[in-house]
Amino acid sequence: MTPELETTQKSLYETDYVRWVENTVEQLRTQNYDRVDWTNLIEEIEDMSRREKKSLKSNLVVLLLHLLKWQYQPEYRSGSWRGSIREHRRRINEDLKDSPSLTPYLQEVFAECYANARLQAADETSLSLENFPLDCPYAGELAIDPDFLPD
Numbered sequence: 523m524t525p526e527l528e529t530t531q532k533s534l535y536e537t538d539y540v541r542w543v544e545n546t547v548e549q550l551r552t553q554n555y556d557r558v559d560w561t562n563l564i565e566e567i568e569d570m571s572r573r574e575k576k577s578l579k580s581n582l583v584v585l586l587l588h589l590l591k592w593q594y595q596p597e598y599r600s601g602s603w604r605g606s607i608r609e610h611r612r613r614i615n616e617d618l619k620d621s622p623s624l625t626p627y628l629q630e631v632f633a634e635c636y637a638n639a640r641l642q643a644a645d646e647t648s649l650s651l652e653n654f655p656l657d658c659p660y661a662g663e664l665a666i667d668p669d670f671l672p673d
Contacts, residue, residue: 535562578617578624579631585610585665586639587646590654593672595647607671614666632662 535542542559549558588607592599618624636658644651664670 535559574617574621574624575627575631578614578628579635581610581613581617582628582632582635582665583639583642585614586636586658586660587642589660589665589672590639590643591647593659594643594649594653604671608668611666611668615668618666629662633658 534545542562546558546563549555585607588603588610592603592607614628618628640651640654640656643649643654658665660670660672
């Protein structure tokens with residue numbers, strides 16, 4: 523790529539992301555590889571994986587949070603909590619179906635996500651942190667099972 527083209531591509535990437543994407547797709551479709559902004563394209567592809575992982579973690583924290591609230595505050599159970607549990611399970615299971623390689627990652631971050639959910643559950647319920655088990659009471663597969671709700 524010529525220095526002039528590289529400057530134009532970087533400028534487009536920084537000033538109009540959607541146009542940059544459309545332009546990059548067109549260059550790839552037409553196999554005009556010398557006009558592709560490879561540096562930013564590679565960075566974007568790497569970011570895609572990071573975004574998927576971040577989304578999975580976020581959904582898992584919310585799921586575990588609502589499972590804890592469901593179990594430890596039964597008097598406040600609501601359709602909203604049940605709906606949130608169902609929604610976040612759906613998102614997680616869709617992510618795992620679309621990208622099975624996320625399954626080991628889910629197992630890798632499960633304890634970290636539970637620790638975050640536990641802290642947030644204590645904050646949101648005003649219950650003592652000690653009320654919630656240090657280790658997650660729901661096995662990974664059980665937590666994402668559409669039919670499971672803790673007692």
